[in-house]
């Protein structure tokens with residue numbers, strides 16, 4: 001549609017750089033002004049177009065006629081009393097709600113973003129999976145979570161992890177568009193190495209990330225290396241069995257030469273048996289990787305319980321014998337239900 005006949009008003013934040021450039025050239029403006037607009041939208045977080053002060057007044061007026069700037073509205077903000085993490089429930093333009101978590105740790109300022117409203121994958125240990133799937137998030141709705149938290153906390157965000165609600169690899173177009181802007185100097189200036197995409201094991205998604213030219217980190221939510229067990233807790237394992245998943249991860253490593261992280265949620269009595277350790281050893285053989293053990297965070301109706309510290313310590317000792325780097329993720333934000341697998345609008 002010709003831009004001049006397009007009905008007022010579009011959300012300027014939902015426009016990619018190419019859309020803004022096209023618009024500018026259609027109205028006879030300099031295309032480089034797209035950079036200034038992007039800075040106002042994402043770096044400075046300004047919502048009033050008339051305050052885009054380095055643009056000529058005539059352009060600001062024209063932009064205001066054609067666009068508005070949507071900012072996510074906070075429905076709730078919960079601060080952890082155990083650590084400094086903060087969980088946000090944000091309202092999007094169409095009334096959808098998403099959760100995002102701010103996790104400060106040392107010099108790192110990480111935002112855990114959602115990529116879908118709900119999730120279709122129904123992993124049995126995950127609260128989000130119980131919600132069902134509503135829709136994919138648009139690229140700007142992913143970015144808006146980072147932008148909102150950056151403005152709210154006044155802290156420059158240094159890392160982004162796609163580990164919130166949803167399976168990012170079922171929404172790769174938007175996830176990759178968001179990652180492009182996360183890296184842009186005029187937007188968030190976050191290096192690809194500081195961005196992690198975590199998947200439940202969507203094999204075609206891993207290959208898409210592999211083809212994406214940047215060094216984005218890959219994390220795989222593994223949770224067991226025994227096929228039958230994995231199918232029980234992660235139904236997606238039937239579609240993409242461990243053999244295919246392993247090959248995709250190997251291929252990713254061969255191209256990117258970056259260690260892959262396997263997340264392993266500790267489900268007491270289910271995935272911490274001697275057979276599990278043996279299967280895990282076989283699975284990671286030849287894959288330079290890190291195993292990130294995550295003590296399970298329970299929720300109402302969950303079929304699993306939280307491990308005690310002793311149980312996790314015991315399991316860790318066994319994992320340390322594997323030829324891999326093993327780390328224990330101290331789940332942040334447990335008390336605000338902002339920890340791994342807990343993002344489901346839980347109070």
Ligand code: SF4
Pocket residue numbers: 119120121122123126127128129130164165166167200221341
């Ligand atoms: S663990 Fe991830 S992929 Fe599985 S249901 Fe939860 S959000 Fe979806």
